[in-house]
Amino acid sequence: MSLELESVTLGYPDGERRRIILDGMDLAVAGGELVAVTGPSGSGKSTLLAVAGTLTPPESGRVVVGGVDAGSLRGGAAARLRRERVGFVFQQANLLGSLTARDQLLLAAHIGGRRVRAADRARAEELLGRVGLAGKEGRRPHQLSGGERQRVGVARALMSRPAVLLVDEPTSALDRERGADVMALLAEVVREQGVAGVVVTHDLENASVADRVVALRDGRLTSPVRSAR
């Protein structure tokens, strides 16, 4: 499995009480598989992504990302793992305003501390072409539509050839048609690139493109709402 979460528990202080967000949760996603996690707002969907993406260490349990036990990684080691094995697609794309579409991808190559090479440029062009943005490589975020920005976000997440793709509410800022396009694109690239994909969304209709759809309730993932298509 490219992504495994075993008995993961995480809580936050909530006044004088402690609120459990993830309660011994299990999730395993294979390369090339897209799992949609649904649930109401505040159910812990983004927290699940944070734990899977090494942004937040779990209190207990095991997190394996691309074959690396990531549960105990902190600081620089966690950042390195994210850089090399995790791709994030954020809500509203979260692109950097000063960077062109091409540079958004090249940044993913540059933050590893090495010079951007011709091979990086070629991969950036290839990925932007793959997500339907050929000819728009030089445009900045304000020159792109919402759907195009999210497509750049998808291409950026794939730039470092990650083992795991974590997608946070990718359609929340898009209309239904564009949202469906982005979800379909995600399902395609996950299979093509062989990455383990987890997409959190509250939109069951958009989630239907995933191989599995699970719901997060009371800190645990329920049995599949719908299993493999």
Add this chain to the structure above:
Amino acid sequence: MFIALRDLRFARGRFALLGTVVALLTLMVVMLSGLTAGLGAAGVSALQRLPADHLAFQRPTGQSPTFTGSSLPAGAAAKAGAVPGVESARPLGTGAAKLAWAAGGERHGSRSESVSVFGAGPGSDLAPRPTADGRIQINRTFADDTGLRVGQRVALGGRTVTVDAIEDTGSFAHLPVVFTSLTTWQQVTRAQQPTVLALRLASPAAAARVDAAAGTRTLTLAKSYGAVDGYSAEQTSLNLMRGLLLIVSALVVGAYFTVWTVQRAHDLAVVRAMGASRGYLLRDALAQAVVVLVVGGAAGTAVAFGAGSLAARAAPYQVSAGTVLLPFALMTVVGLVGSMVTVRRVASVDPLTALGAAR
């Protein structure tokens, strides 16, 4: 520098504004440095040229000796010269007088200027050339400005003397220095005794022995600049202004980069979530500050160099590496210190805030 350079291009108007502010502040610091050095030289450059390492003053009744208040005890030069460790002890008279001469040209008349008068004894090497009674050596710049020439007869303090030579005599108390003999100096200034002893000591320890033997207070040549009336106050004021400008620079640059960092905190969180280390973001942020400071500072320095070169023709202003490049380097360092206030903010960006639920 990946993000830094692209930010600079993208937000060029905003960074141009900061660069202009840095340029103006650098312009002021460099100009003020040139003026400080120029005024300092106008105050003491004649002392800097003396072939001496210490000056002995009349022991003052107050805290510090001054040139205007010093009149050496009789026989001080002979007593000091006999002290072991003293290589040479030559009396020097300092004072001010009016130099007047008949002006030629279309409009005949007389002209006068204030000058500092230095008196050096016969055989003394304190003056550029050996001095002689009734003859003076005038400052080259002063000669250029006034048209005075060798052989011209002038009135110095009411006494007629002849211009004997034109030399680089320097300035003292903001007046061009005229060298003459000790005797003529006494006649012109109506002083009884020389003002100071110009000493060359084998070791600084000999200074105390000179003071004990001759009843003087000996200062190093550099410290004796403070004995020129107004020199210390003038330099302190100008340096205080320079210091305040540097502090303002640090605050301006620090405030700008703080606001800038706060505005792009979410972008930084996204980059951290993508796997960038804290060091990567810090290097990028500091590189951005360096570019703005160096480009803005270089522009300000270039303008100040041009303006200073013009100013030096008409005012006590000095253009040198110390008054141009050093303030530029200082501004860059101070600006960087100011921008360091953002380091903590950049380093403490939480990548978790890039995720929707945490915003």
